[in-house]
Amino acid sequence: MENLDKLTRAGLFSRNVPRYTSYPTAPQFHDGISSDHFESWVKALSYGSKVSIYMHVPFCERLCWFCACRTQGVKSLSPVEGYLEVLKVEIAKLAATIPEGVTIARMHWGGGSPTILQPEHIDSIMQDLRKLAPIDDDWEFSVEIDPAAVNEEKLDALARNGMNRASIGVQDFDERVQKAIGREQSYETTKWIVDALRERGVNSINLDIVYGLPFQTRDSLGKTVEQVISLAPDRIALFGYAHVPWMAKRQKMIPEDALAAPMERFNLFNQAYDALENAGYVPLGIDHFAKPGDSLAIAKAEGRLRRNFQGYTDDVCTALIGLGASSISRFPQGYVQNRATTNAYTAEINAGKFAAARGIAMTLDDQIRSRAIETLMCDFIVDLPALKVEFGDFAEGIRPDLEKIAAEFPDFVTWEDDRLTLLPEGFHLTRIVATGLDAYHTTAAKHSQAI
């Protein structure tokens, strides 16, 4: 109870803070970053560099009301096919720009629903993607699977094109919760897909659970967690529902009076966290779990866990190149985001350009803070001597912020030997503590709840 009072005073139940899947965070992107930056940063990739490719498919057969992804509902395939033609032009232009000696180590298809693509679309776009750059033998190809938009033939097509990882959104199996978020998906359907993926050799399966959804109770979420565990996924993500109707208009369909208060979100999270840990899953960072033998759990044990737009990863590629509307690329020099709407994206690509609209070039200070926030989010530590090995004495620039954090959160962190360590009691405050290292953070920016 005493710790709860301290967490309350630290703002856990009242503050809105970034998720820090990038630093600087997306609200800092500006239109001073253009396609010229994107092109020059691609050309600067050195011989031997490995890249990750992210392809965004911004279409869904259904629009779930809780979802804040950039996507649009479609009733026919014609807009999807039109978009694929534009993607192919973007891929060809990128293929002509990527330097010799760069290879693809990772590919991720997200959205929206990439599984809205038909088997012939999947074969055709992969044929083009394979021309981008040589693909590493041990590459990882992951796809977000929408249970409402998948069948045996699509899974066959993805498997024959190399998919070896898959992610499925469960959110909650409770019928009342599902109706309230506009997403009905039975346990049986999910199990069928998990089994069908495993039959096709996809041995790494991630399931997403969301807490804080309308009408969710500890009982209903507890049952969902049990059902998810029974499917034995290799990885599980436990995300908090982010109610941001000012950004995602369809969330206006969510009955706000049925949403859990911050204290109940805290209870829901803790209960699910304990159940997953008791079932043998290794907690990773603030909201992911993996079986002990999974590559992410091994990366955590070896201090190689990283954070990116998909959450936690062991991806160490030099760059992440985003394809499609609204996708974000990350280069050592900074971030670039493509035009957000499919129309604006299409216009740029059809005009023979890349489609960058905004982004940010990273200063050395940004790079140091980015790495410090990442180690805090992954390992709950900011190790100033290690940062100095990586960045030299410039890393000293964040010392005043580390000391300030130590003074502000004496019950939750230790500051010894120039290392800031988050104590287990401070686990829930990870994102709040990270704001102390964020040179751009202001409370005016609209972010999601800290819990």
Ligand code: SF4
């Ligand atoms: S949850 Fe998935 S299927 Fe539903 S709207 Fe969002 S991206 Fe589309």
